[in-house]
Amino acid sequence: MKAPGKRGRRERIKNSVSRIFAGLVYLFLYIPIAVVVLFSFNTSRRNIVFEGFTLNWYKELTKNTALLEAFRNTLIVSGTSTVIATAVGTLAAIGMFRHKFKGRSLIDALLYIPVVIPEIVLGIALLSVFSIARIPLGLGSMILAHTTFCIPFVVFTVRARLAGFDKSIEEAAMDLGANRVKVLFGITLPIIAPGIASGAILAFTLSIDDIVISYFATGPSGTTLPLKIMEQVRAGVKPDVYALSAVIMLVTFLGVLGSQIIAYRGAKKMALAKDKGDL
Secondary structure, three states, rough: OOOOEEEHHHHHHHHHHHHHHHHHHHHHHHHHHHHHHHHOEEEEOOOOOOEEOHHHHHHHHHHHHHHHHHHHHHHHHHHHHHHHHHHHHHHHHHHHHHOOOOOOOHHHHHOHHHOOHHHHHHHHHHHHHHHHOOOOOHHHHHHHHHHHHHHHHHHHHHHHHHHHOOOHHHHHHHHOOOOHHHHHHHHHHHHHHHHHHHHHHHHHHHHOOOOOHHHOOOOOOOOOHHHHHHHHHOOOHHHHHHHHHHHHHHHHHHHHHHHHHHHHHHHHHHHHHHHHHHH
């Protein structure tokens, strides 16, 4: 048998190595973000060396109408495509979960195509469809394109949530007099709401930073923020782009922090209610 001292020493070494490895991973993930935020306060237009602290680039950001217009287009496209993809994907996942019909396995397999094929192939295919259907390129075509590649991700996420769904709850509600509409909105959707929210967040994240598909689906009046930044890469990204990126990251951080606080309070209330029930 191994001595307790040696076993404890090995456990401490393993824990230390795990902490070091985790710290390196976090550094690798967050150092680029920290650099972007740092250079948004740089006095120099050349983002090579940090020369001094200034807030002028945040003031310049408010004057850069082209950049703000591109950001507005990004929010319109991402927000609209997320709403449509979430609604369609959720209904599709529920329908495929509840009903068995001919061709369901084929539809299930076809859902993986937009996920596994290269984005450039999907972008060219969508451009061909828009050209044949004579759909003008702009924000409308971009919304259709983003909705197309976001729907499968919503379906997969919601269906994963439905995998552990207890159908007997719906059957009990229908036995008590509830129709299918009431069961759907009163029982099914609230239970799978975390999966729907996860699918919506995933769809929005994929849409807001997409470049390849947006490049093929955009028109003269449909430039988004990623495309605008890509245009500036050759000439050099201006510091006001870093300022906008810092603002976006701050809003994202506050949103994540708020959701975590809400989730923590909800879990705490459920624990308190459970304790009172036990009493």
